[in-house]
Amino acid sequence: DAKTTQPPSMDCAEGRAANLPCNHSTISGNEYVYWYRQIHSQGPQYIIHGLKNNETNEMASLIITEDRKSSTLILPHATLRDTAVYYCIVRAPFRDDKIIFGKGTRLHILP
Amino acid sequence: DAGVIQSPRHEVTEMGQEVTLRCKPISGHDYLFWYRQTMMRGLELLIYFNNNVPIDDSGMPEDRFSAKMPNASFSTLKIQPSEPRDSAVYFCASSLFGSNQPQHFGDGTRLSIL
Numbered sequence: 001d002a003k004t005t006q007p008p009s010m011d012c013a014e015g016r017a018a019n020l021p022c023n024h025s026t027i028s029g030n031e032y033v034y035w036y037r038q039i040h041s042q043g044p045q046y047i048i049h050g051l052k053n054n055e056t057n058e059m060a061s062l063i064i065t066e067d068r069k070s071s072t073l074i075l076p077h078a079t080l081r082d083t084a085v086y087y088c089i090v091r092a093p094f095r096d097d098k099i100i101f102g103k104g105t106r107l108h109i110l111p
Numbered sequence: 112d113a114g115v116i117q118s119p120r121h122e123v124t125e126m127g128q129e130v131t132l133r134c135k136p137i138s139g140h141d142y143l144f145w146y147r148q149t150m151m152r153g154l155e156l157l158i159y160f161n162n163n164v165p166i167d168d169s170g171m172p173e174d175r176f177s178a179k180m181p182n183a184s185f186s187t188l189k190i191q192p193s194e195p196r197d198s199a200v201y202f203c204a205s206s207l208f209g210s211n212q213p214q215h216f217g218d219g220t221r222l223s224i225l
Contacts, residue, residue: 032211043115043202043216044154098144098167099214101154 003027004088009106018075020105022088025069031092033064034099035073037084044087044101047073083109113137115217117203123223129191132220135184136205144214145178145188146202154202160186161208193224 005023012018024033034049048055048062050071055062061074075082087104116135124130136143144159158168163180171178175194180186190197200221204214 034213036213038154041218043204043219044214046213046215049211049213098156098159100156103153 003090003100004102006086006088006102006105008103009108011108011110012075012078013110014080015077018078018082018107018109020073020075020086020088020107021070022073023070024088024090027068027090028092031090033062033068033071034089034091035060035062036087036089036099036101037082038087038104039081039084047086078107078109080109080111083107115203115205115215117201117217117220119220120218121221121223123225124193125225126194127192128224129189130193130197130222130224132188132201132203132222134186134188134203134217136186136203137215138184139207140205140215141208142206142212142214143180143186144204144206145186146204146216147199148202148219149199157188195224198222198224 032049032051035047036044037047038044047059048057050062050064052064064071085104085106087101089099118133142161145157146154147157148154155170157170158178159166160180176190178188200219202216202219204216206212206214
């Protein structure tokens with residue numbers, strides 16, 4: 001029972017911002033939004049997470065709508081190395097030790 | 112800092128043989144997770160441990176699969192006997208205590224059962 005909905009694939013030109021959407025319309029008040037990515041032949045890699053405020057780190061920015069029913073992961077200047085499957089996950093602290101991965105979005109960065 | 116270390120990286124064996132996959136979590140991490148990834152089913156959680164104690168093994172496919180964590184720095188996932196449908200990439204991950212903490216994954220073991 002997936003809690004999130006993501007497009008199966010997206011393209012983005014190298015050097016442009018990649019904006020990856022995620023719908024989580026049934027998110028609860030105490031659930032966080034997490035993003036991971038998986039580059040081919042590697043294990044998933046944590047990117048960022050947030051509750052309701054926008055978050056930024058060295059890898060990406062996370063924009064969460066005011067009603068928290070959707071979010072967008074932004075890679076500000078995409079490079080070919082950002083080609084990967086990106087997973088959006090919702091998870092509640094102190095309840096969900098485990099992560100349930102959906103199918104994610106396959107992001108292709110085009111040269 | 113060393114990340115999660117898995118061995119072997121690749122394993123090819125004949126069906127019926129015992130397979131043992133190994134994982135060394137990040138030092139100080141309280142949780143350890145075993146996942147399996149296939150094209151058909153994606154990334155599935157098999158079992159996870161908290162402070163070396165198995166918490167949830169509901170994802171373990173059947174009795175042929177077993178996992179142990181004898182100490183905080185080592186875990187094994189064993190398949191006996193192995194079958195061709197067990198072919199997959201198996202990942203181990205670890206995290207600190209606190210469900211807010213991200214999981215850190217190893218590079219996986221690519222298992223092929225002939």
